[in-house]
Amino acid sequence: MAEQKATNVHWHEGEVNREDRAHLLGQKGATIWFTGLSGSGKSTVAVALEQALLREGKLAYRLDGDNVRMGLNKNLGFSAEDRTENIRRIGEASKLFADAGILCLNSFISPYIADRDIVRHLHDEGNLAFIEVFVDVSLDEAEKRDPKGLYKKARAGEIKNFTGIDDPYEAPVNPEIHLHTDNMTLDEEVDIIMAALRQRGLLSA
Amino acid sequence: MAEQKATNVHWHEGEVNREDRAHLLGQKGATIWFTGLSGSGKSTVAVALEQALLREGKLAYRLDGDNVRMGLNKNLGFSAEDRTENIRRIGEASKLFADAGILCLNSFISPYIADRDIVRHLHDEGNLAFIEVFVDVSLDEAEKRDPKGLYKKARAGEIKNFTGIDDPYEAPVNPEIHLHTDNMTLDEEVDIIMAALRQRGLLSA
Numbered sequence: 549m550a551e552q553k554a555t556n557v558h559w560h561e562g563e564v565n566r567e568d569r570a571h572l573l574g575q576k577g578a579t580i581w582f583t584g585l586s587g588s589g590k591s592t593v594a595v596a597l598e599q600a601l602l603r604e605g606k607l608a609y610r611l612d613g614d615n616v617r618m619g620l621n622k623n624l625g626f627s628a629e630d631r632t633e634n635i636r637r638i639g640e641a642s643k644l645f646a647d648a649g650i651l652c653l654n655s656f657i658s659p660y661i662a663d664r665d666i667v668r669h670l671h672d673e674g675n676l677a678f679i680e681v682f683v684d685v686s687l688d689e690a691e692k693r694d695p696k697g698l699y700k701k702a703r704a705g706e707i708k709n710f711t712g713i714d715d716p717y718e719a720p721v722n723p724e725i726h727l728h729t730d731n732m733t734l735d736e737e738v739d740i741i742m743a744a745l746r747q748r749g750l751l752s753a
Numbered sequence: 754m755a756e757q758k759a760t761n762v763h764w765h766e767g768e769v770n771r772e773d774r775a776h777l778l779g780q781k782g783a784t785i786w787f788t789g790l791s792g793s794g795k796s797t798v799a800v801a802l803e804q805a806l807l808r809e810g811k812l813a814y815r816l817d818g819d820n821v822r823m824g825l826n827k828n829l830g831f832s833a834e835d836r837t838e839n840i841r842r843i844g845e846a847s848k849l850f851a852d853a854g855i856l857c858l859n860s861f862i863s864p865y866i867a868d869r870d871i872v873r874h875l876h877d878e879g880n881l882a883f884i885e886v887f888v889d890v891s892l893d894e895a896e897k898r899d900p901k902g903l904y905k906k907a908r909a910g911e912i913k914n915f916t917g918i919d920d921p922y923e924a925p926v927n928p929e930i931h932l933h934t935d936n937m938t939l940d941e942e943v944d945i946i947m948a949a950l951r952q953r954g955l956l957s958a
Contacts (some may be wrong), residue, residue: 564813566801572812598769606768607777609853619875620845623838633828641846648814650853670824687927 558589569649570753576675576748577646580741581637582655583664583720584683585712587690589729589737590655593683596738598653608651611638626709626719632663639667646676651750659711661718676751681741682723687712689730694742756799774854775958780811781926782851783955784844784876785946787860788869789888790917791903792895794934794942795860801943803858811956813856816843820948833913841933844872851881856955864916866923882953886946887928894935 571578580597582590594610601608617624624630635658641715645652658664664680671678690712691699702710709715720726725744727737745751775781785802787795799815806813822829826842829835840863850857863869869885876883895917896904907915914920925931931951932942950956 563800564807569812569814569901572807572810595768596870601768602773602777605777607774607854609774609849611849615849615852619848620842637825637842641849643824644816644820644846645850645853647820648850648855649812650855 560626566647566649567646567753569705573607573649574751574753575649575651576677576750576753577649577651577747578677579642579652579654580679580681580743580745581642581658581664581667582653582681582683583658583723584655584729585685585687585690585717586710587693587695588683588685589734590657590683593681593727593734593737593741594653594655596734597741600738600742601651604751606651607649608653609645610653610655611642611645612655616641632660632666635660635663636666642667643670643674643676646671647674651745657711657717659715659717661721665721677748679725679741679744679748680720680723681725681727682720683727683729684719685729689718755764771852771854772958778812778854779855779956779958780854781882781955781958782854782856783882783884783950783953784847784851784857784872785884785886785950786847786857786863786869786872787858787886787888788863788928789890789934790890790895790922791862791915792898793888793890795862795888795938798886798932798939798942798946800860801939802946805947806856809956811856812854813858814850815860816847816850817857817860821846831883837871838864839957840865840868841871844875847872848875848879848881851876852879856950862916862922863870864920864922866926869925882955884930884953885925885928885950886930886932887925888932888934889924890934 578667582594584590591612598608616638621634624634638654642652642654668678694700700705702713711717725741764906788798789795796817803813809913821843826839829839843859847857873883888928899905906912907918916922
């Protein structure tokens with residue numbers, strides 16, 4: 549037993565840390581948080597960014613409604629309390645990903661400033677970068693696109709508490725990145741984000 | 754708008770997938786789940802494994818009480834219901850890590866077969882490897898080690914529902930890896946796990 553214990557101590561001294569993972573990956577973990585109205589193009593730009601990162605050999609992972617609402621948050625509904633808990637859990641999971649060295653791309657409407665600020669604060673506490681990307685679109689334009697037909701249903705009263713129609717969207721006051729999507733191409737949007745990540749030193753160890 | 758939409762479709766066609774991430778990292782994501790009594794050495798072997806993986810250029814990340822109970826699961830207590838939800842959320846988070854391409858190392862007592870089987874099932878559904886590692890130690894030996902003085906407190910009645918004392922530990926029936934820690938060195942334990950990961954093809958793309 550004495551020998552085993554000594555060995556344990558030795559191992560513990562050299563625990564793998566965040567810096568080790570950064571050097572292995574050639575990048576620093578961070579959370580990139582896309583917020584905006586339904587139809588603003590949050591997921592589209594997140595997908596395009598993930599591809600641009602892969603082309604540079606960078607590891608990203610997207611959290612979105614598909615892989616979160618069916619899994620980690622499947623026991624949450626759409627009450628105010630559950631919506632807040634939904635964003636909180638996503639924020640905590642994203643913080644773990646960022647600590648692991650990954651660029652975690654989150655696209656959620658996340659309409660409330662208070663909820664997004666909770667996630668920002670979690671990252672500040674952990675000394676991890678939190679990049680809020682405001683995917684800004686006019687309600688008119690979002691409703692014109694209506695890719696999932698949700699605005700039409702909301703206007704018809706078939707969906708209640710729909711953000712932008714009968715529930716508020718609180719725009720970020722001072723986001724790290726503000727994309728005016730009415731006047732930008734997708735390539736331009738991706739370039740702006742890539743430049744911001746590079747400038748913050750996140751694309752190197 | 755027409756041009757923008759066409760671009761979006763193009764991007765979506767090439768979404769980054771699990772295989773892309775595996776090729777980038779030179780490994781396949783998986784969950785390695787360490788279960789065993791308090792004092793069995795779960796965390797010690799997980800830490801040592803993480804180091805061994807790093808030496809081979811492989812990315813791992815450990816989930817444990819420290820980074821989960823203070824964050825993702827901080828609103829959970831120790832009722833039977835909360836313990837099950839604790840393991841479920843860890844399992845879902847780990848599944849996301851595995852999907853992201855990471856070897857996720859989880860060390861939790863996780864005393865109930867049903868809870869561990871839920872996590873296994875989640876991974877099966879997602880076509881992701883789940884490697885259950887039974888860190889087997891006799892209660893006598895664990896109580897002799899008592900690194901945190903918890904058994905002493907449990908025997909004195911200061912801690913209730915302590916696994917192995919007044920709460921059951923349900924040993925895995927057919928774990929992927931069974932470590933008989935009473936008769937093994939830490940290096941041997943790590944070697945066994947590394948061999949198992951290699952054999953399953955998890956350490957290459």
